Amino acid sequence: MPERLRFRQLDEQSILQTLTRLRDRIVERFPDSGLARVSDELVDIATETHDRVVFLSRPHWPIRLAAVAGIALLVTILLAIVLTIRVPTRIDGLSDLFQATDAAINELVVLGAIVFFLLTLETRLKRRRALAALHQLRSVAHVVDMHQLTKDPERLALPHHDTKSSPERRMSPTELGRYLDYCSELLALTSKIAALHVQRFDDPVVLAAVNDVETLTTGLSAKVWQKIAVLERLTRAPH
Numbered sequence: 001m002p003e004r005l006r007f008r009q010l011d012e013q014s015i016l017q018t019l020t021r022l023r024d025r026i027v028e029r030f031p032d033s034g035l036a037r038v039s040d041e042l043v044d045i046a047t048e049t050h051d052r053v054v055f056l057s058r059p060h061w062p063i064r065l066a067a068v069a070g071i072a073l074l075v076t077i078l079l080a081i082v083l084t085i086r087v088p089t090r091i092d093g094l095s096d097l098f099q100a101t102d103a104a105i106n107e108l109v110v111l112g113a114i115v116f117f118l119l120t121l122e123t124r125l126k127r128r129r130a131l132a133a134l135h136q137l138r139s140v141a142h143v144v145d146m147h148q149l150t151k152d153p154e155r156l157a158l159p160h161h162d163t164k165s166s167p168e169r170r171m172s173p174t175e176l177g178r179y180l181d182y183c184s185e186l187l188a189l190t191s192k193i194a195a196l197h198v199q200r201f202d203d204p205v206v207l208a209a210v211n212d213v214e215t216l217t218t219g220l221s222a223k224v225w226q227k228i229a230v231l232e233r234l235t236r237a238p239h
Helices: 012-029 034-057 061-084 091-148 173-198 204-236
Strands: none
Touching: 012 034, 012 173, 034 091, 034 173, 061 091, 091 173, 091 204, 173 204
16 A cells, blocks of 8 residues: 555555454453454454455456447447438338337337446446445444343442343453453444445445444444443442
């Protein structure tokens, strides 16, 4: 990446390195946790994103050449119709003219529809691939949220009586704080991976999907930080 653009756009490799380092931190501190497996899955998705972003940013020449050929054929047919039309002077000749014109218009409509299909095919193919990836990222964000769902900092300070179905809570305040912080970082990086899909692919549908992922991760991260704030308040309170 040119130095002058270094801070103007996201760098895929930097995101992958940051995510890999985060995965290693989670594995080192919580080696057998589900969050470690989620982070490893997100690293795989980030690795796949590189090839996908390249696909989205490059022109698909076979489709574009087919579209150009279709347009050239359409123009050729239109010119042929204009050059071959002879305006008749008799009534029966006018009837033949109308029939020929109607048939030519039908052919032009069909050919125009084919050309339109080819012109939009590249965008639709790229859009479908990007939306599938964003759906994966949306699911990962919800999985991260599920892992922090039962991490309640208030139960560290308040007396409680667990039932047989209560989740196990063996983390110390320090471990719980690190766990929640890792969840927030995973959500932030999920959002950054999503943003890569529109960095070099200007499509309003994909952009709207990316904004949805960013809104989702921001909302989920806000819940995590509420728990972190409660935890900090409890640990700082005099005993």
